[in-house]
Amino acid sequence: MFTKPSQRFPLLFVAVLVLFVAMWSGLLRMGWQWPTLSPWPMAHGPLMIAGFLGTLISIERAVALNKSWLYAGPVLSALGGLYYVAGGNAILGALLMTAGSFGLVVIFVVILKQHRADYTVIMTLGAIAWFIGTLLWFLGLPIFQIVLWWSAFLVLTIVGERLELNRIMPPSQRRRVIGLMTIGVYLLGLILSLFWSDVGTRTISAGMLLMALWLLRFDIARITVRKTGLVRFVAICLLSGYVWLGVSGVIGLYSGAVFAGPIYDAYLHTVFVGFTFSMIFGHAAIIFPAILHLPVKYSSKFYYPLILLHISLILRVVGDLNFQQPLRLWGSLFNAISILLFLGIMGRTIYIGSKEAGEEAQA
DSSP states (O other): OOOSHHHHHHHHHHHHHHHHHHHHHHHHHHTOOOOOOTTOOSOHHHIIIIIIIIHHHHHHHHHHHTOGGGGHHHHHHHHHHHHHHTTOOHHHHHHHHHHHHHHHHHHHHHHHHHOOOHHHHHHHHHHHHHHHHHHHHHTTOOHHHHHHHHHHHHHHHHHHHHHHHGGGSOOOHHHHHHHHHHHHHHHHHHHHTTTOHHHHHHHHHHHHHHHHHHHHHHSTHHHHTTSOHHHHHHHHHHHHHHHHHHHHHHHHHHHOSOOSSHHHHHHHHIIIIIIHHHHHHHHHHHHHHHHHOOOOOOOGGGHHHHHHHHHHHHHHHHHHHHTOHHHHHHHHHHHHHHHHHHHHHHHHHHHHHHHHHHHHHHO
């Protein structure tokens, strides 16, 4: 089960459905006066992190290992998200998502047994961070107390993936040590945040800023950005994402621990939207073919949602930092529109690529 691309499509469909609901609930939280579409709960964070991003990352890793039982993780996290969307019992939904996050830890344990390297260890730590954050949420802690663990899941996973993909141009021993030290600062902050919120947040933020600077300096994207086509697009996505990671670090260093309000929104969404979705936009042409075995035909239209994402996030962050609600509202709305636009363009290019591949096979 799930070892064939056609069997994975329903799982991916559920993840995207949860993404739509997560974005809708996020816009409601931002202040848009739209229907709540009851019984959907206002569970923007859990739906986005566990229901969509966690499921997507788990599918990607399970595909690489090609073992049916490893799909238990993404199935559980997707079911948890779907259960929330259907308005089911919140405790059961959280339990399913927690089980799904543990499933990703299991996946990385299998990966570590096959190949232990810096990047696999870092991604394993990311999976553990997701599990810890989701477990604490299931046990009743408010989201503002555990959201940094969810952020760590994405940051460590993406940084680990970049190190994995940079193997063709490995850093020197000195650069490697510096990179690991930046991650060490980040992990130290994560632990400190359990006891001293302000100190932990500032240490985490310092780690993010240092990681962003390290990636901007040493990621192969700084070279591939001089290429053309899809290669250049991916590089621009990566480099712009690193900038947003650094911006989040600067905001956190300045603000310290915040638990609500516009500064909190800016601190989180520079990571969750600016950094994470820049990476998704850049890697989608790799992820979707791997999951569905469908060709993606590059189009210059890929730049439209990327540009919209960055412009709208700038508006949102400026609104956050200056307490300008209209900018916050419109920035968040166009964040969501940029994601929808990207999915639409990606779907169309997959359709065109599949059609052309079919015509070539018949020729």
